[in-house]
Amino acid sequence: REVDRQVQAIWATLVHEWQLGYINPPPGYSKDLDSQRLRTPSMVLDGRAGTCIDLALLFAACLELIDIYPVVFLLHGHALPGYWRHQSFHTAYSQARLDNPGPASAQAQDRHVSSEAQVHAWQDLGAEAYKEVASLIRSRRLVPVETVRLTEHCGFVEAIESGVQALGEARDFHSVLDIATARIKRITPLPIAAEPPWGAP
Numbered sequence: 001r002e003v004d005r006q007v008q009a010i011w012a013t014l015v016h017e018w019q020l021g022y023i024n025p026p027p028g029y030s031k032d033l034d035s036q037r038l039r040t041p042s043m044v045l046d047g048r049a050g051t052c053i054d055l056a057l058l059f060a061a062c063l064e065l066i067d068i069y070p071v072v073f074l075l076h077g078h079a080l081p082g083y084w085r086h087q088s089f090h091t092a093y094s095q096a097r098l099d100n101p102g103p104a105s106a107q108a109q110d111r112h113v114s115s116e117a118q119v120h121a122w123q124d125l126g127a128e129a130y131k132e133v134a135s136l137i138r139s140r141r142l143v144p145v146e147t148v149r150l151t152e153h154c155g156f157v158e159a160i161e162s163g164v165q166a167l168g169e170a171r172d173f174h175s176v177l178d179i180a181t182a183r184i185k186r187i188t189p190l191p192i193a194a195e196p197p198w199g200a201p
Helices: 002-018 041-047 052-065 087-099 102-108 126-138 147-152 156-166 179-184
Strands: 070-075 078-084 123-125 142-144 173-178
Touching: 002 052, 002 078, 002 147, 002 156, 041 052, 052 070, 052 078, 052 147, 070 179, 078 087, 078 147, 078 156, 087 173, 087 179, 123 126, 126 142, 126 173, 142 156, 147 156, 173 179
Parallel strands: none
Antiparallel strands: 070 078, 070 173, 078 142, 123 173
């Protein structure tokens, strides 16, 4: 419950003090690539606006800063963050990955791996991952938060309910990124100091 209170305090600060809005993605690098340019948390706060993935990354960064373990859920056409309610829940999840890497990890060792195979320890993909994620959410070990609701100035509980609803269908799920595991694997955050204003050379 202490973790929930801390996350709720971050939510209240972003809603009431920053008053963020929703904005379309910046221009992409190529029409042929299925990609999207991202705004850093600093850019989101400077511009007071972001896309779903921008807002998800901002919220995850806030959680990580106060030693709460965040995740980012990737859906088809959408993204939202979440958090582990206790370190032991994350430890059990991580240990299960090590003890039972599963068929996706085994496929990743093949040179001709498909895009749906797990190729990173911090990313769980596909239907099997969805079943486990849904179970963790039902048991209240892992909490999704719909950060687009920041732009609608709604309450924290409502944002969680919207997050649960967003993850309600297996067909919408792509993967979940576990940030703490990524850090263990030496994936470091980008620096946030001395960033130029958006659009500056």
